[in-house]
Amino acid sequence: MTLANLLHPDVLKSIKHKTIILDANVFMEGYGQSSSAFSFLLEELAAAGCALTTIDAVRLEFFSKNRSRKELQDKIRFYDDTISNPALVIHTFEKEMQELPLLFAFGIQAQGFKTVDFMITAAMKKYATNVLLLTNDHSDFTPRLFDLVALLPLASGQGKVIPFGLYKFSEEKYASLLSASLQEGTRSDKK
């Protein structure tokens, strides 16, 4: 089995040498029934020169619930074998995390609000030209603020297909969301 059909040559070209932030659901699904499909995807991403990493808030989320110390030990080993580069620490994108316009834009497009997802967004904004996100959370990273670079349907051994997406933070969409809200504000201010 190969993933030659999953990652289109055009996609491979556009993601070459990018850094890919893995969402917590990637780690969760990664050791489940789709681990074989995942292994091919990660292999192909690494072969395209992509650095596989995450942010430490995702790491904390993934490590947070364990029924035994062995479960945590096994998670740490699995986590380490999944990423190719150490996680980004929060203070490297602390400035973006304090930006209320970004919080507003993220909140307006997301279906729910998860602090970790906002932290990922802050990191994506800081490194917008170099960073992509791999996630299956399509309701909090929507086309109103993010560009879907590729949709990657991963098949599990049980006939289930999990659609993962590679997302890019869009500076244009961010500016357009802010601009629309300011125009709206001007209209209501005049009333």
Add this chain to the structure above:
Amino acid sequence: MAPSTIQLEQKFNESLPKITQTEKLSAMKPVKFDRERFLKSAEILRKTVKENDARELAAS
């Protein structure tokens, strides 16, 4: 004498694999992804989680 909380924390930490973090995105260099290693650790974790699920179910 019972060990102190600090000693227990230290012992707990020592029992876990080490995790590294980075402060620079520019320092990130892609390394070859080891598929076999990934699959092996996924299988070990899957097994542990399954065992814990079963234990939890039996206790409920």
